[in-house]
Amino acid sequence: MRQGVIPSQSIETMVTNNQILITKPLQDNQVQPASLDLRLGLVAYRVRASFLAGGQGTVADRLTEFEMHRIDLSQGAVLEKGCVYLVPLMESLDLPDDIEAVANAKSSTGRLDLLTRTITDYGKEFDRVVKGYNGPLYAEICPRSFSVLVRPGMRLNQIRFRKGHAILDDEALTSLHAESPLVSGEAVIQDGLGFSVDLRTSENGIVGYRAKPHTGVIDLAKLGAYAPTDYWEEIRTNEHRIILDPGAFYILMSQESVTIPPEYAAEMAPYLAMVGEFRVHYAGFFDPGFGHASANGQGSRGVLEVRCHEAPFVLEHGQVVGRLVYESMLEPPSQIYGREIASNYQGQGLKLSKHFKMDG
Numbered sequence: 001m002r003q004g005v006i007p008s009q010s011i012e013t014m015v016t017n018n019q020i021l022i023t024k025p026l027q028d029n030q031v032q033p034a035s036l037d038l039r040l041g042l043v044a045y046r047v048r049a050s051f052l053a054g055g056q057g058t059v060a061d062r063l064t065e066f067e068m069h070r071i072d073l074s075q076g077a078v079l080e081k082g083c084v085y086l087v088p089l090m091e092s093l094d095l096p097d098d099i100e101a102v103a104n105a106k107s108s109t110g111r112l113d114l115l116t117r118t119i120t121d122y123g124k125e126f127d128r129v130v131k132g133y134n135g136p137l138y139a140e141i142c143p144r145s146f147s148v149l150v151r152p153g154m155r156l157n158q159i160r161f162r163k164g165h166a167i168l169d170d171e172a173l174t175s176l177h178a179e180s181p182l183v184s185g186e187a188v189i190q191d192g193l194g195f196s197v198d199l200r201t202s203e204n205g206i207v208g209y210r211a212k213p214h215t216g217v218i219d220l221a222k223l224g225a226y227a228p229t230d231y232w233e234e235i236r237t238n239e240h241r242i243i244l245d246p247g248a249f250y251i252l253m254s255q256e257s258v259t260i261p262p263e264y265a266a267e268m269a270p271y272l273a274m275v276g277e278f279r280v281h282y283a284g285f286f287d288p289g290f291g292h293a294s295a296n297g298q299g300s301r302g303v304l305e306v307r308c309h310e311a312p313f314v315l316e317h318g319q320v321v322g323r324l325v326y327e328s329m330l331e332p333p334s335q336i337y338g339r340e341i342a343s344n345y346q347g348q349g350l351k352l353s354k355h356f357k358m359d360g
Contacts, residue, residue: 003164
């Protein structure tokens with residue numbers, strides 16, 4: 001049996017075959033090389049707390065316990081910082097018994113510290129869809145740094161479908177790197193491909209950004225509309241290190257440039273919990289061709305969304321902060337990242353989400 005991540009052309013076939021059910025026709029570029037963007041529906045439910053349906057119940061059942069009020073999104077509505085919302089999605093699933101799925105936040109969602117996770121009926125984990133699942137999909141949304149204005153059809157998360165075992169073990173990853181370099185510099189391969197943080201002073205002296213605690217609303221439909229200085233503090237250092245403050249959210253950059261060959265996909269994953277009192281906030285799918293096509297095969301650096309936990313933590317230049325887990329594609333996608341599809345982040349440097357003015 002062929003195994004791997006299902007490519008774009010097969011995702012479109014799944015829609016045709018009603019294995020992916022949609023309430024409105026697909027939008028342009030909704031099908032990505034190795035994933036499908038998921039769209040917000042017409043209503044949001046403000047809930048008391050984050051929850052999972054659990055093995056015995058549906059999400060609708062649990063909503064009767066936790067719903068505080070419902071919000072009509074049809075004319076646009078603000079999701080407030082620090083609150084938890086549940087939004088039924090325009091897509092639902094009727095998967096074959098041999099196909100499972102994993103979901104994740106999109107890049108721009110992660111860069112806004114907009115915690116977005118997918119839940120299902122009878123689900124015991126966030127962002128995981130079991131083989132043969134038949135039912136609705138929901139987005140749980142918790143704005144962490146900024147309040148946001150959303151409307152139906154907006155795409156905050158995405159889903160990737162998989163048949164069989166697709167993950168490359170360290171031996172296979174080492175062989176692939178020998179054939180076609182996956183990372184600039186030395187490859188640190190242990191349960192995936194490790195990457196580290198870049199805290200060297202750049203040309204403009206900025207090594208990262210920190211979210212300001214009290215800001216205005218961000219309308220997710222407005223691109224290039226907001227001045228970065230209204231929402232972010234610039235981080236500068238001459239010491240090749242910074243001190244992360246508890247509860248603060250940072251945009252940093254990987255030291256390495258990474259490449260995803262067209263026959264593979266990748267996902268960001270934690271490195272080790274023991275590396276420090278912080279975590280990288282994952283907008284985690286890397287599509288086939290990332291750092292490969294329009295980046296002239298030289299790789300693209302990854303943007304890191306970092307949140308500190310209970311204690312201040314010294315983050316040093318070159319410290320390993322995460323890893324990329326590579327997966328084989330079931331077959332090469334008909335379109336690859338950065339070439340057939342437009343991308344805001346191919347060949348990127350240190351870059352905020354697409355909602356902010358490029359010239360700052």
